[in-house]
Amino acid sequence: MIIVRSPLRITLGGGGTDMPAYYREHEGFLVAAAIDKYVYVTIMRPFTQGIYLKYSSLEHVQHASEINHPIIRESLLLPHLSNSRIEITTLADIPTGTGLGSSGSFTTALLKGLYAYQHKLIPPKELAELACHIEIEKLQEPIGKQDQYIASHGGLSCMTFHKNDQVAVSPLNIASSTLFDLEDNLLLFFTGFSRSASNVLRDQYTRSKNNDPSMISNLNYIKELGYRSQAALETNNLQEFCNVMKEHWEYKKQRSQGMTNSSIDEWYNIALQNGAISGKVVGAGGGGFLMFYAENRTRLRQKMSECGLEEVRFRFDFEGTKVLLS
Numbered sequence: 001m002i003i004v005r006s007p008l009r010i011t012l013g014g015g016g017t018d019m020p021a022y023y024r025e026h027e028g029f030l031v032a033a034a035i036d037k038y039v040y041v042t043i044m045r046p047f048t049q050g051i052y053l054k055y056s057s058l059e060h061v062q063h064a065s066e067i068n069h070p071i072i073r074e075s076l077l078l079p080h081l082s083n084s085r086i087e088i089t090t091l092a093d094i095p096t097g098t099g100l101g102s103s104g105s106f107t108t109a110l111l112k113g114l115y116a117y118q119h120k121l122i123p124p125k126e127l128a129e130l131a132c133h134i135e136i137e138k139l140q141e142p143i144g145k146q147d148q149y150i151a152s153h154g155g156l157s158c159m160t161f162h163k164n165d166q167v168a169v170s171p172l173n174i175a176s177s178t179l180f181d182l183e184d185n186l187l188l189f190f191t192g193f194s195r196s197a198s199n200v201l202r203d204q205y206t207r208s209k210n211n212d213p214s215m216i217s218n219l220n221y222i223k224e225l226g227y228r229s230q231a232a233l234e235t236n237n238l239q240e241f242c243n244v245m246k247e248h249w250e251y252k253k254q255r256s257q258g259m260t261n262s263s264i265d266e267w268y269n270i271a272l273q274n275g276a277i278s279g280k281v282v283g284a285g286g287g288g289f290l291m292f293y294a295e296n297r298t299r300l301r302q303k304m305s306e307c308g309l310e311e312v313r314f315r316f317d318f319e320g321t322k323v324l325l326s
Contacts, residue, residue, distance in 0.1 A: 002043045002116045003325040006109035007034035007317040008093070008100035009150045010186070010282050010291060012172075012233065013244060014226020016252070018144030018161050019201070020136065021208035022219050028161035029226045031172060031233070032150040033182075034317040037093040039105040043113045044087050051076070052087040071107050074138045081114045088113075094312065097194035099283020104147025107131040108321040116323050124152040124320055128167070142205035154320030158230055178236045183316060185294050187276075187301070189309040191264060193287025203256050218255055222248065242278040242293050249280035259285035267307055275300030 014030030022028055046052050053059040053072060061067055063084065064076035076082055088110070096102045108131045115122045122130070131148040135141045149159055149167055156172040156179070207215040225248050232240035249268075253259045260268075264281060267290060271279055275296030282289045289312070294300045301311060 001325060002113050002323065004041045004043075004109045004113040004116065004321065004323050005038040006041075006105040006112070006151045006321040007154060007319075008037045008039070008102060008105055009034050009147060010100065010188070011146065012156070012241075013229025013248065014223055015146070015248075015283075016144070016204065016255070017219050017223045017226065018146040018159065019142070019205060019208060020145075020165070021142075021205050022216070023161035024163050024165070025211070026216065026220065026223075027163055028144075028219075029159065029223050030146055031156070031158050031226060031229050032146050033156040033172075034150050034154040034320065035100075035314040036317045037100065037312065037314055038317075039093075039102055039109050040091045041106070041109040041113045042089045042091075043117050045085060046087040049085055051084065054087075054089040070139050071103070071134060072110065074134045075107075075110055075114060081111075081118070083114075083117070086117070095194055097288070098190065099281065099285070099288025101147030101151065101283070103135065103141075103143070104131060105151040105321075107135055108148055108151045112321045112323060116326050125167075125169070127321060128152040142202045144201075152321050155318045156316060172230065173234045175236055178233060178238065179316065181238060182233075183314075185297065187292050187294050187297065187304075188282070188312045188314060189267075189290045189292070189304045190312060191267070191281075191287050191290060191309065193261075193263075203258075215255065218251055222251055225251070238293070239277075245280055245293065246278035249278075252280065252285065256285065261286070264290065267304070267309060270303060270307060271300060274303035 009032050012031040012033055017028030018030055051061050064073055067073035094100055108127055111127055111130055128149040132145050145167060149169055150157055153169055156174060158170050158172055160168040225244050228244045271292050275294050276292035277295050279290055279292035282291045
């Protein structure tokens with residue numbers, strides 16, 4: 001049996017500029033962090049012939065082309081990873097559609113496991129590129145590349161998305177005291193809403209591809225906020241980091257009407273009045289997790305609990321997609 005885990009992520013600045021429709025014309029930049037909440041994939045050889053899949057549904061087929069799950073299907077259709085006798089099971093700490101990059105984490109975990117099943121290694125950069133190829137090129141999902149890259153590499157990373165599709169990843173040069181401060185004071189609360197990132201991002205993708213002036217202007221500014229987030233974190237200026245986060249959320253809401261709703265707006269305002277300095281919705285928007293930087297953690301937790309929002313506590317992950325057992 002092979003067991004692989006891949007971390008979920010939060011975005012610390014510049015989110016949205018990692019979509020090909022934008023960065024192929026303007027270049028993108030963001031800061032992301034892997035967290036210790038994971039997607040797990042187990043792979044083993046079944047006793048009988050066929051492909052057995054266990055996720056939110058059960059599948060048993062004889063050929064990869066018959067698989068309903070699109071990511072597993074396209075992965076097993078790759079010539080160097082094809083296998084007609086395999087059992088794949090998936091589990092996750094957090095539900096899908098909650099803005100923490102679960103699709104990219106699942107794809108990297110699956111591919112890492114398929115390589116390990118064939119006694120092969122795949123470096124993080126190559127793993128991320130292959131995961132992006134499947135989700136963006138093969139499946140035509142209107143998504144960005146940060147999820148696959150941060151899941152593969154782990155840690156707190158700065159990513160530059162070049163016009164030629166190359167992605168440069170470098171560690172955020174952050175002091176230990178600042179890192180511990182973020183782990184202590186960044187709090188995640190589940191809104192109770194799950195949604196498809198593809199549905200939320202499709203409008204952004206189309207408008208970016210068509211060079212819509214308001215969308216491009218918005219993303220250009222978001223990119224600058226990404227650079228400001230990096231500078232603030234690397235100089236231990238957490239007040240500036242909070243200012244940027246709050247500004248980022250205001251600009252993010254302008255990109256799509258589906259980015260927020262009345263409940264999210266109400267919870268956000270309540271949080272700012274009860275211990276939070278700043279915050280935003282993590283991921284594509286429309287649901288998932290609210291992330292706040294708190295100056296009074298106890299008060300914020302109590303108030304969000306009264307509002308019915310469940311907290312998910314986390315630390316950062318520095319290992320990336322990893323084979324736990326082989």
